[in-house]
Amino acid sequence: MKYLASIPRRPYVSNEEVIRNAFERNQLMLTDALLDFQLQYAGYYHQHKGEVFIYGMLHEKSTYLPSLDIDFDDDNPQDVLHTCMDCLPSEMRALNKQGVFYNDYRPVAESFTKYLEQRAFRWKLSQEVEWETINLPTHVQEAVKEEQSGKLEEYMVVEVSDQYARIYQLNQGLVIKSTQEQAIAWKIAGTRQQLFYFDL
Structure with missing residues (x-):
């Protein structure tokens, strides 16, 4: 994806064993969708209105939120939301266990990949x-x-x-x-x- 190649990537937690152990220590279920997200996208970031959004659930060093921060879907309290960007808490971004991407507690894309495809579409238009x-x-x-x-x-x-x-x-x-x-x-x-x- 050309869009990803155009944005910077910071050092990120990429060791699968470290990721699995961190989830296990915190008694959280690690699904394939969550693991794929961490391995593919952690460390990339974008800026919006002057704020930095760093992708990932585990970070070598977090600025705003602790690693493996979780919340719950208001409409479905059994659905754990895994914070997937280190950003201001008021800018909540998360994934559920199936990988659905949430913005401010609302599902906005069927996956983080789909969300990035939408960003890439707008980015490509803006290049012209x-x-x-x-x-x-x-x-x-x-x-x-x-x-x-x-x-x-x-x-x-x-x-x-x-x-x-x-x-x-x-x-x-x-x-x-x-x-x-x-x-x-x-x-x-x-x-x-x-x-x-x-x-x-």
């Missing part, structure tokens, strides 16, 4: 031209959700969409990400775009 975020009014967001299975379906970018987020590229200058909570849009900076009968 400058994009700007469009704050969609509530009535436009509702229209997007109503049209997902109709007018928008043919524009879905299938390889980066899943049950939690659908990405639509309506033309070369307009992209929409629709989740259960909201719809977000990006357009090429300085352009005028139209979504249904709404000017953006």
Whole structure:
């Protein structure tokens, strides 16, 4: 993945025996999905709004959160959430045992790989031209959700969409990400775009 090659990677815990022992000592179940995440992605990081998000459940040195920090899904208290990024506690990022990626206690991607594919899609677009975020009014967001299975379906970018987020590229200058909570849009900076009968 070109996107991963473009971001830095810090030293990370990669020894499988060390990882297994740490989970066992803490009486936590280590699933294949959690182990794969640690081995593939630990140490990589990105910045968002000036804050650093370091991927991994075990870190050689944590800044904000202890290694193997856990929480629980409010909707399903039996579902343990494993903190998967060292970041400010208010920016909670986690995986459940199946590897579903959570942001602020909400599932947002079927896996961390899918989440990275979505980031990579936006990153690739930004390498070609400058994009700007469009704050969609509530009535436009509702229209997007109503049209997902109709007018928008043919524009879905299938390889980066899943049950939690659908990405639509309506033309070369307009992209929409629709989740259960909201719809977000990006357009090429300085352009005028139209979504249904709404000017953006």
